[in-house]
Amino acid sequence: MHIPDGILPLPLTLGGYAACAAAVFFCLHRIKKRPEPAADIPKAALLTSAFFVASLIHIPVPPASVHLMLSGLLGVLLGFFAIPAILIGLFFQAVMFGHGGLTTLGINGVIIGFPAMAAHYIFRFGTRGKHGPKPTATFAFLAGALAIMLSVLLFALLLVTAVPADMGAAVEKTAMLVIIAAHVPLALVEGVITAMTATFLLRVSPRVLHGV
């Protein structure tokens, strides 16, 4: 779900950077308000590395296999560190694997980062005052699945409308529906994995679930 270089027009890629810069500014402002922000940086960085590595785990979805994105879980655990962490992850992916792109770093940050923040709010508000595995699993599933579906929606919208060619309204609509429908199984798998991981963390190490 990364838009590569070369597809989007210059104003849109610059707009993506501007939107991401505003989001990062807001997140860093909230982080700096904490009593000891430096203490949280190693935790956020190590969790970012863990997410980066965990996203390499392949899940067999016959007839192929998919790799996890875990943006919902990342939002749940990292909170305001999620958008900076995603940008760092996207930068490393673009440079190390050529996955995504540097001109589209801002836009990809919006596509993955904003839904991750939405997942953070879904989980935090959903589980406020509720304890136990059931609410944790339910809201973790919602956070994981909705983060992917929101990302897919943004990805499809940008890809179909910003491609430098006029495809006609009917073809654009069909292309968007195909992209969204193709990602529904991935969203469900991510939702289930997020719910299972969250309940595992609740049992094994609840402080991880409390986030950074």
Add this chain to the structure above:
Amino acid sequence: MDPRFRLVGLFVLIFAYSFVSDFRLLGAMLIFTLMLFFISGLPARFIVQKLKLPSLIILVLVLILPFVSGQNTLLDLGFISLKQEGLHASGVIAARFLCIITTVMIVLHTAPLLTHVQAMRAMGLPWIMADMALLTGRYLEVLGCDLGRMQTAMRLRGLNASRPGLYMLRTRAWLCGSLLVRGLERADWVYRAMRLRGYGQNRTATLQFRATALDMAVLSAALLAAGTVMGLEIWFGL
């Protein structure tokens, strides 16, 4: 070369490339990128390997657009027709993609990645993001090895990785959870070690880079090339 100048030059060039849609300029861009590639001395296999993954979306677009986009038919095959506008869009996307990704690989893979992060810090990247990026980069390999060891242990205990269903999803979720717990535990030790070495006491960015006349000349050439490309694109579009 000073990594700060490298980064500025790279970003200016790739954003200029993403602005171009005229075929004459795209051709010039391709020739310039090819020249850069030969000067860099990087093996062709390396670039081809890096092109594999992102090329999937590009490949789909390049193959589909000539048949679904545009009004002017170039070739009518009855059930399907090749359109001029779609073919143009395919060419534009493919050329821009090749030029940008090759330039990025040439510039960023001829110096250590963490040096570029330090250069970004020196250019004003917030310290929280710079420190996160440096630590993330440093621990990627460590946690990657952890994952490899955990997967080997799972296989030795008889896990069938290809077996679909909830069992497989649960195993993957626990694997992912264990990796996160290990990551956070390691973060505690890392933070204590960093505090002992004075982390968090003095946060003034130290400038380790020094630009030379050659850096200035190369950056000026990159800015001139980008400006020329963008100027000509506007000129041709009038």
